[in-house]
Amino acid sequence: MKISTDYIKTITQTGKEFDSRSHELLIKAGFIDPVASGLYSYLPPGLAVLNKIEDIVRTHMNSLGALEVSLPSLHPKDHWLQTKRWDSFDVLFKVQSRHDKEYGLGPSHEEIVTPLAAKYIQTHKDLPLGLYQIGTKFRDEARAKSGILRGREFRMKDLYSFHADNLDFEEYYKKVIVAYQKIFTELGFEDVKMTEASGGDFTKKFSHEFNVLTEAGEVDLIYCAACDFAQNAEVLTTKLTKCPKCGEEIKEGRAIEIGNIFDLGTRFSDDFKVKFKDEQGRPVSPHMGCYGIGTSRLLGAIVEVNNDKNGIIWPTSVAPFHAHLVNLVRDDSKFADLIYRTLQSEGISVLYDDRSEVSAGEKLVVSDLIGVPIRLLVSDRTGDQVEWKLRIDEKTRMFSVPEVVKHLKDAYVI
């Protein structure tokens, strides 16, 4: 992608006080564009990152054996009346057709996935069943904030599982926890805290939340400095000073909730009268679980955790481009053009700053703002070599073009 023709420009000046660093950086670097309160457009680089995040999530859902589906966002009112949530689910957007038919705009999809699963589940041999989708959710939040971290329309992966009994559910639940941990590790998060959930409609049974520690978050957490103990401060009845698991010091902090998992029990299968025949031929309601990951919120959380004063620092797993090529050679782009074509032909994605009318300083500042992990630079000083620099530090190395190709392929496992 050439910046001169293909990139929506970065923004120097906004004057706004941003309520989170990720909000500011994603807008300034040209990844998202604010449309209205809680609504954002994803520009090409932002979409590239979002797609990479969702591909990682998808891979791990598939590994669980879950089946990917796509459920509608327009939900007939009847389905929500059946679960008695039409009036009680207060962030539900409601829309009306020309013929006065009412719909909910899906904030979650139990109302759709449960009757769908009912059509397939006949006997215990059909279980367990896992169905998931990655799509758009709508929630009429009282107040949207922090950019993409809390929007009214956002992207989410939601998985729903159906089980013959509680034991099978619990085994599946544990496997999802492992899959989630793999996903978060792959996305570059070093420390995601799993906590017991704080509340909600159906949390009488157990449920967990996954939280990334950062001040931009909305969740107050206490956690152990040494082990993996963590808890939502809301559920605390007494103030803890020592970790109940290992006795070490307890810390407090804010966090962004990036995922959650719930035991739904038979609440929805009862509402939709889903029954399967057990081994004795008796009708039984399947036990359900639901498992969410906010993929667009992850995009924000990744930036929130990976940035410095100059801009974003993308983890390699989700970087919008493999390399950012900067041409500083005066009035000549032949060498840089050659590098660009060579890398592209090798399957390496490159953001190429080919602009001739822009100063060297501006190109360098913009490259740090955008935050591609590897910067390649040619100038009057580099001869027939290419300067290789990582976004995370100031060290530079000189490579020939074939060496650059090799090192990029190694870095990204291409």
Next chain:
RNA sequence: CGGGGUGUGGCGCAGUGGUAGCGCGCGUCGUUCGGGACGACGAGGCCGGCGGUUCAAGUCCGCCCACCCCGACCA
């Protein structure tokens, strides 16, 4: 949903009832070029909307809309 604030060129802002200005950006030309360069010239505005007061409204009054912030809310 309560409380507070802001709406003026693309963006950020100033503007005292009397014919709308600055910075950035943008266009042309020239000089620059390893951390958001500089000069010259130039283009660009129903001042959020509707109504009212006035000889005269960006400015005063009323209503509405949008956005931001604090709180409540948040599967």
